[in-house]
Amino acid sequence: MSESGVRQRKKSSGGGGDGKPRKVPQSSSGQVSQAQHHRMWARLVLIVGICVVVYFTTFRTREKKFATQRETLELRSQKLDCSKPFFEEIAKYSGCIPAHCGRFVSDKIVGGAEVDILLSLAKQGFRFGGSSGGASILDLHSGALSKESQFVNIYKIPEAKQIFTAELINTYKHVKEKIREAVSEQFKLNKDSLHLTHPTFFSRLTNETAKTIHDEYWHPHVDKETWPAFHYTTLLYLADYGRDFNGGRFVFIDSDGKHNKTNVYIEPKRGRVSGFTSGAENLHHVEQVTNGMRYAITISFTCNSEHAMADPQFFIEEDEEP
Numbered sequence: 001m002s003e004s005g006v007r008q009r010k011k012s013s014g015g016g017g018d019g020k021p022r023k024v025p026q027s028s029s030g031q032v033s034q035a036q037h038h039r040m041w042a043r044l045v046l047i048v049g050i051c052v053v054v055y056f057t058t059f060r061t062r063e064k065k066f067a068t069q070r071e072t073l074e075l076r077s078q079k080l081d082c083s084k085p086f087f088e089e090i091a092k093y094s095g096c097i098p099a100h101c102g103r104f105v106s107d108k109i110v111g112g113a114e115v116d117i118l119l120s121l122a123k124q125g126f127r128f129g130g131s132s133g134g135a136s137i138l139d140l141h142s143g144a145l146s147k148e149s150q151f152v153n154i155y156k157i158p159e160a161k162q163i164f165t166a167e168l169i170n171t172y173k174h175v176k177e178k179i180r181e182a183v184s185e186q187f188k189l190n191k192d193s194l195h196l197t198h199p200t201f202f203s204r205l206t207n208e209t210a211k212t213i214h215d216e217y218w219h220p221h222v223d224k225e226t227w228p229a230f231h232y233t234t235l236l237y238l239a240d241y242g243r244d245f246n247g248g249r250f251v252f253i254d255s256d257g258k259h260n261k262t263n264v265y266i267e268p269k270r271g272r273v274s275g276f277t278s279g280a281e282n283l284h285h286v287e288q289v290t291n292g293m294r295y296a297i298t299i300s301f302t303c304n305s306e307h308a309m310a311d312p313q314f315f316i317e318e319d320e321e322p
């Protein structure tokens with residue numbers, strides 16, 4: 001329609017070719033050029049608008065909420081193709097090969113009372129140390145506890161003994177076992193081929209300025225590349241996003257082509273378990289915490305029995321023996 005309008009106007013402004021100086025065409029040509037001007041601008045605006053829309057729908061990073069803090073999920077899962085290196089490596093471990101790669105979240109695996117016990121341990125444990133930057137860890141297997149810019153062994157701190165009660169030890173083992181079962185079920189594995197591995201640890205994240213590389217928890221990474229023994233990563237959250245802390249959401253970064261990214265968010269919630277295959281199909285990071293304290297436990301599994309790790313021994317007693 002606009003094209004025919006242009007054609008018509010060209011005709012009229014081109015004149016009849018009769019050579020006569022005309023009054024009307026002159027005045028109309030003034031009107032026409034103004035109309036053309038408007039039209040040109042309208043088109044430019046339209047074209048720029050289309051470019052902006054195309055750009056943002058094509059190259060924009062999309063956002064998707066996989067699990068919000070408000071909802072209570074029986075199970076939410078997403079299947080993904082395994083990254084090639086992950087699949088090639090895990091193919092060696094029969095019984096431990098996932099039916100598909102992917103991720104899941106469930107709020108029904110760990111109970112509220114269990115979370116309370118574990119959170120209380122985390123809070124008490126970090127009292128004996130704590131990073132001077134934003135990320136502190138407590139590894140009950142090795143005893144490693146962040147302290148300022150280093151690590152100390154919590155089992156060498158006599159006063160820390162009181163926090164390792166029988167109730168805590170049983171809870172820790174029981175919860176770890178339930179999560180192992182959930183991973184086996186989700187990815188259709190033989191449970192006996194799945195072993196706990198290092199590092200498995202409590203974490204506490206805050207908004208403190210990073211002091212060492214260990215404090216920089218927000219960089220996107222693939223677990224398998226950071227920790228080659230990993231095959232399945234799980235997290236148990238001990239704090240609520242939006243209540244106990246802000247920021248600190250867990251984000252999968254899904255790419256489909258170089259400029260097409262989707263950030264897939266998991267909002268932490270007390271008792272929420274998330275699990276995923278540790279290959280490049282699950283590139284992720286944790287947002288920086290803006291306030292409060294974000295407590296969680298990372299529980300890692302391997303298919304390689306050489307990297308299997310026993311339950312913590314809580315070997316504080318040993319130190320007391322002569």
Ligand SMILES: *[C@@H]1O[C@H](CO)[C@@H](O)[C@H](O)[C@H]1NC(C)=O
Nearest residue numbers: 057058254255256257260262
């Ligand atoms: C971007 O990726 C999403 C999912 O990864 C896909 O559904 C969509 O078609 C892709 N869009 C383009 C323009 O490639």
Ligand SMILES: *[C@@H]1O[C@H](CO)[C@@H](O)[C@H](O)[C@H]1NC(C)=O
Nearest residue numbers: 206207208289290291292293
């Ligand atoms: C860091 O968090 C604390 C509370 O946890 C808050 O009072 C403080 O304002 C936060 N700092 C910044 C820079 O946001």
